[in-house]
Amino acid sequence: MATTTPPAAPAGSATDVPSIDRDTRLALYRQLVRLRRFEERAYRLFQEGLVKGTSHLSLGMEAIAAGVAEALREGDYTFATYRGHAHTLARGVPMEGVMAELLGRANGVCGGKGGSMHLTSVEHGVMGSYAIIGAHLPIATGAAWSSQLRGTEQVTACFFGDGATNIGAFHEALNFAAIWDLPVVFVCENNLWMEYTAIADVTAVEHPAADRAASYGLERIIVDGNDPDAVHLEARRAVDKARTGGGPSLIEALTYRHGGHSRADPGDYRPKEEVEAWLARDPVPMYRQRLLDQGVAADDLDAIETQAQEAVDAATQAARNGPVPDIDSAFTDVWADGGSSWRN
Amino acid sequence: MATTTPPAAPAGSATDVPSIDRDTRLALYRQLVRLRRFEERAYRLFQEGLVKGTSHLSLGMEAIAAGVAEALREGDYTFATYRGHAHTLARGVPMEGVMAELLGRANGVCGGKGGSMHLTSVEHGVMGSYAIIGAHLPIATGAAWSSQLRGTEQVTACFFGDGATNIGAFHEALNFAAIWDLPVVFVCENNLWMEYTAIADVTAVEHPAADRAASYGLERIIVDGNDPDAVHLEARRAVDKARTGGGPSLIEALTYRHGGHSRADPGDYRPKEEVEAWLARDPVPMYRQRLLDQGVAADDLDAIETQAQEAVDAATQAARNGPVPDIDSAFTDVWADGGSSWRN
Amino acid sequence: MAELITYREAVSRAIAQEMRRDESVVFLGEDVAAAGGVFKATKGLLDEFGGVRVRDTPISEEAILGAAMGAAMTGMRPIAEIMFSDFLATCWDIVAVEIAKTRYMTAGQTNLPLVIRTANGGGLRFGAQHSQAVENWAMMIPGLKVVAPSNPADLIGLFAAAVRSDDPVMFFEQKSLYPTKGEIPAGEIVDELGTAKVVRKGDDVTVVALASMVPRAVDAAERLQSEHGISAEVIDVRSLVPLDTRTILSSVSRTSRLATVEENPRLCGWGAEVVSIAGEECFWDLDAPLTRITTPHIPLPSSDSLEDEVLPSVQRIVETVAKMTG
Amino acid sequence: MAELITYREAVSRAIAQEMRRDESVVFLGEDVAAAGGVFKATKGLLDEFGGVRVRDTPISEEAILGAAMGAAMTGMRPIAEIMFSDFLATCWDIVAVEIAKTRYMTAGQTNLPLVIRTANGGGLRFGAQHSQAVENWAMMIPGLKVVAPSNPADLIGLFAAAVRSDDPVMFFEQKSLYPTKGEIPAGEIVDELGTAKVVRKGDDVTVVALASMVPRAVDAAERLQSEHGISAEVIDVRSLVPLDTRTILSSVSRTSRLATVEENPRLCGWGAEVVSIAGEECFWDLDAPLTRITTPHIPLPSSDSLEDEVLPSVQRIVETVAKMTG
């Protein structure tokens, strides 16, 4: 069975880290709150029947997307999974485009053709969300190879779940990135569960990513994924290493999803105590408290929350009002010429 | 670059091991010599144009097939690669059927439909030779699962090359076998080279299999693959463990191929000193010397060699005289009903 | 005695029927046991048959099918679930290059009694990577049998036939059909692979459909009759391999017209195969161009408005058939 | 000025031509660099372009194509080798579900200028797992362009067009053609995707062939003329996607008869697609059953005597076409 309680103090946990400045902390909090509010709204829109297909939320897991994104700079690349709202937004993609995409509207980032599982915004370095487990690890490796070839200092970050560590593509990508010293940071969001099955039930090691790092000559890194500071510091270290030619890293961030796997799943296959223990470590209030303890004014934090809520409301409005895609758009963009014709 | 010299004394090396009795040693030698003579002949027939497609020899690597097969019993399963002549013969499959299969004759074990890369003899537990790197590891895992389900004590041995450790199927199979405690012994024949590329050039760890065993909660096992005793002892330990419910093992056996990868490849991309150092450790004369040192009469060993040569000659004759497959046989055995019809 | 059940319920009934009958039948896949499947189509099986015979796996599609293949070669009759048929791409080597070819390569030494069941097709707004209709991927590989039922009774009967077959069977469950209902007879249901069914009789045109396209073709036939006075015969192919060409060709010879309706994207779908066979073997009987109604050759869009537009609709079937028959 | 070279030599010429022209073209695959490829088709490239642009990889097909895809999305123009086309099955997800769909799913945000080259087809006695003709696997996936040249000049020209295309191109080199020779013109060679070629003019029947089947179809046409007085037009399809239906259909309309010749196993091959298009769009012009000549629907046997029997031979083409035209 899965670990039923969160690790008391996972390696890399950082309750008070002076090397993160106040601005960064506020930025992290701003991000956390934005992602939280967005995901709450996405869930509501799913329940209202406006998000039609499926939707996988990062509720409870926001600190990872926030902490890593804050370590990246413009021009860097990120690759995410079907659970990719948070990772997309954290790179600065406007909420409207993301929300509208969930609703299948023409003003969505993919014009309604991608949907919740395929959010992409190339201009923000968000190189796609992939719905086949593991597939994007090799692709992210390729983006990192490209940066190396072109001699840029771009870094690629690639997010995936604990479940992805048991599929072949994980293994191939890690080895490939390691032997070519590619500037890529693999971030495993270990939320202890795959869909409805505990990762511990189907994995030969306790830490599905970290306990395998040695297979690729990499350091074993485990971090508290509910602590934005801890995630950010590890990410910064890994990103710096990648940027300066030090090659790839594999970070396992321990976290938990508040809700179910997707759609309306209540997630009630999980032991109650496990859920409660992790809910008690909700990154948003925890981080708020840390900032308060460090002397940030409650008003400042309240303002951040209000802003986030307003942004989500505005995005929701824009998405709801977004036009249904033009039927013709079903037949565009198969090919580089913009069309879909396969014959003359 | 690849290791250029063989390890002086690899872990598990056993120059004098009392736990192997004389009969077993003679059996090992008999096997070694049979495989050697067979492969030499196969090469000649390839040069004569009688082996038409391709052919991958185990010249220099025979101690692994011999040592492992000697640890198995009737009813056990083996799975091999395209480089599978030795593994097939070592399970007791008659030489004629194997030789005839290389020649594409009707008296081949697969009636000429399989060829050198797909030797199979289900009645001997030889469950096939697979030409897609890595693919047979999951399949071998399945055979082991089946034994577990049926409550037999059958053990499955699965042979593969160093190159196979970097493909996804390796990773999936190892994890799967480990979590279900399956009775399977994975044997990596690390001959330092894939086709024309050194494994060290494309692998993040020094020992492509052993250094990854921990990823599957398994012991790190490296053995001198040119020492039949050493291989046999490790194999026996792993097979016993599997047979008694102890789950899978992963053995990395260090060895070297005397010739090229396949067909007429001279293998001259390999450093000369590396080739020479390994040729000096040829398992056949080394083992003969060990037996002589242990008091086995030279005559007994000579008789074994003569027998092997005669068996190969007879098999060659039978294969050369074997009928070309009946054209109709191209249309049999697609389906269980014996035919190939896909319509009424 | 007939009972009305959903296509979804038919899945667990089918599996249970065969597992009760034969101890060597086992079932594995991702989230199939404790959770009863992501489509809830395998609920109750773990409870009835226990954790040894019904087993959750890691996300390791190659290992899942490798396990099934190795077990099938050694005396078991495994049923493996690949959650979405799109994921067959991640283990296509095991399907197309190992499972499909091993009996032949070994000159019949290996038995491969296994079933790969998978949720196939679009209509659920899941986007391009979770909506593909890929039955043609399987049809093109020699050595695979390929089945795709359109209703609960057929599902159970064909599934039983698949499990009892000593050949590997790709069993496509159309995910858009899971909530649909149909009657099933009482007792054990066993059908036959390689048999198509005439589900509606007609004289003017033969419409050949599969899975989700069968109810649409039937609806279209009703409208063709009432709105255009065209009498369409609708055939549910059910089994692509073996293919019941006798039923299809005898209908085409009689009606002199053939239209196929498939969810596959246009190029090299099973419709092309059926049309080609008719174009060769019924050529002299034909009175109209051979017509395929397919999803266009594009990945599937996620948005509901777009997805509805590109999958063959009743309206499109009516218009196309009316035009070719007019 | 024309020069006679092998199909094998054409490969390295083609790659070199494009790598010289464009710095963003890189090449990766198993044993492609130091060894010059297992078919020796990429000799000399490492020497000329160095180890950064020409690179040996581990046996990790998913990583190879993932690397190509990620690089293509971010400004490079990678060429990836998959040694045997059979191995596409081990990375089919990256080909069919990632590379093929990503431009569409992202509404055109991602560019995918990459070429996957691979040795395709049978005839070398390599057995069922190293001999498949799988161009139909690629043709059926929306979002992939699919090319298969039959001679050195076409190989170089179509390869150049593939590298310069911003779409992913599956480039099938028929391995049985590597030793064959053909003339190439001097200087840079650049051809156009989506263009078929009439390689022999004729009036009685249109024979459409691809890759290794083109020389056989031409030989058969000569024999049909001399032995049966039948004038066969032979079209080399060259590019399955885009498909030059104009060239094919205008020929069929004129000759009134169509036969396709393909190495694909029978079901759902590209021949079925071509036949289906003609059966719909040239129906009223047709004077004979639409005929496909294919490898039967079986895995390929290893033995030379059996393999020769099942691949379409000149003799079989002659007999089949004579019968349908007679």
Ligand SMILES: Cc1ncc(C[n+]2csc(CCOP(=O)(O)OP(=O)(O)O)c2C)c(N)n1
């Ligand atoms: C190859 C493949 N197999 C199965 C699935 C179905 N699937 C979607 S999400 C999921 C669970 C993934 O778990 P994990 O990697 O831990 O990520 P999480 O959802 O927990 O973030 C599964 C099995 C898939 N999308 N792709």
Ligand SMILES: Cc1ncc(C[n+]2csc(CCOP(=O)(O)OP(=O)(O)O)c2C)c(N)n1
């Ligand atoms: C999936 C796949 N990729 C590539 C190949 C081509 N290939 C055949 S043998 C070989 C080298 C294998 O090396 P290794 O695993 O070390 O085995 P060895 O031949 O040395 O015994 C390669 C790349 C293949 N058969 N299958």
Ligand SMILES: [Mg+2]
């Ligand atoms: Mg998870």
Ligand SMILES: [Mg+2]
């Ligand atoms: Mg090797």
